[in-house]
Amino acid sequence: MSTAATDLRLTAADESSADLDALRTPAAAAARPGATPALSVRDAVLEYPDGDNGVLRALDGVSLDLLPGSYTAMVGPSGSGKSSLLAVAAGLITPTSGTVTVAGREITGLTRGERTALRGKEIGMIFQQPNLIASLTAREQLELTVHLDEDATRADKKAARSRAMELLERVDLAGQADQRPHQLSGGQRQRVNIVRALMASPALLLVDEPTSALDRERSAAVVALLGELTRDAGVATLMVTHDHEFLSATDRTLTMVDGRLQD
Numbered sequence: 445m446s447t448a449a450t451d452l453r454l455t456a457a458d459e460s461s462a463d464l465d466a467l468r469t470p471a472a473a474a475a476r477p478g479a480t481p482a483l484s485v486r487d488a489v490l491e492y493p494d495g496d497n498g499v500l501r502a503l504d505g506v507s508l509d510l511l512p513g514s515y516t517a518m519v520g521p522s523g524s525g526k527s528s529l530l531a532v533a534a535g536l537i538t539p540t541s542g543t544v545t546v547a548g549r550e551i552t553g554l555t556r557g558e559r560t561a562l563r564g565k566e567i568g569m570i571f572q573q574p575n576l577i578a579s580l581t582a583r584e585q586l587e588l589t590v591h592l593d594e595d596a597t598r599a600d601k602k603a604a605r606s607r608a609m610e611l612l613e614r615v616d617l618a619g620q621a622d623q624r625p626h627q628l629s630g631g632q633r634q635r636v637n638i639v640r641a642l643m644a645s646p647a648l649l650l651v652d653e654p655t656s657a658l659d660r661e662r663s664a665a666v667v668a669l670l671g672e673l674t675r676d677a678g679v680a681t682l683m684v685t686h687d688h689e690f691l692s693a694t695d696r697t698l699t700m701v702d703g704r705l706q707d
């Protein structure tokens with residue numbers, strides 16, 4: 445594909461079905477009602493110490509189910525608990541009470557090591573700023589996890605390389621595979637960041653304000669791309685955003701107010 449293609453190219457709905465088939469994972473087969481939720485949160489309460497004896501209740505009894513292949517937006521005022529819910533869903537913070545189940549495994553009952561392992565396999569995370577490593581090429585960013593894994597075999601590394609190239613091609617970045625972050629545009633960096641989160645074929649994709657560093661057109665493109673990848677890969681995506689104008693690209697919008705979710 446032409447490197448002259450703009451970042452908007454990724455909104456095109458005319459990707460060949462061969463490309464999409466290559467990305468399909470077993471999770472896609474489960475993308476139907478009645479499937480095991482990719483994420484179940486039950487009555488999650490999260491309190492932070494606040495002042496001498498007080499507590500700040502960031503999550504106040506949140507329950508949520510996300511099915512494979514679904515694309516959910518979460519909006520709400522600053523400080524309402526959106527990032528806290530993502531951190532709890534990712535197992536980065538253990539809630540004060542309540543349970544979190546990812547791809548059928550209750551992570552609130554796991555040890556820290558078990559949680560980290562599950563996160564690596566089942567959860568992709570995308571944050572506001574693409575936190576890419578300056579010295580690595582786009583392809584190496586995607587391959588990094590496998591290269592850091594002492595148990596990875598040559599075959600694993602080879603498979604990672606071909607998956608990395610498939611994913612880069614999927615977001616029209618095959619021509620930029622050997623470029624480092626400073627040689628990529630902001631939109632291209634965010635696309636590398638997005639497909640990096642999909643390398644392990646996770647069940648759940650948690651996205652915190654992916655467009656806040658991008659202009660309007662590129663923001664719309666990123667929101668649309670996340671929707672396409674969600675459906676292609678059968679992943680459940682939960683995206684925090686302040687961009688209300690792009691919400692029609694999602695299946696559902698939840699609103700967080702004072703630590704409580706409203707549909």
Ligand SMILES: Nc1ncnc2c1ncn2[C@@H]1O[C@H](COP(=O)(O)OP(=O)(O)OP(=O)(O)O)[C@@H](O)[C@H]1O
Binds near residue numbers: 493520524526
């Ligand atoms: N590590 C922490 N220690 C203490 N309080 C915290 C901590 N992290 C978040 N909070 C508080 O929890 C509440 C929810 O914060 P959170 O970051 O989840 O909000 P948010 O909805 O993501 O806001 P924004 O839209 O500004 O990103 C806020 O009152 C915040 O100050």
Ligand SMILES: [Mg+2]
Binds near residue numbers: 526528
């Ligand atoms: Mg936040």
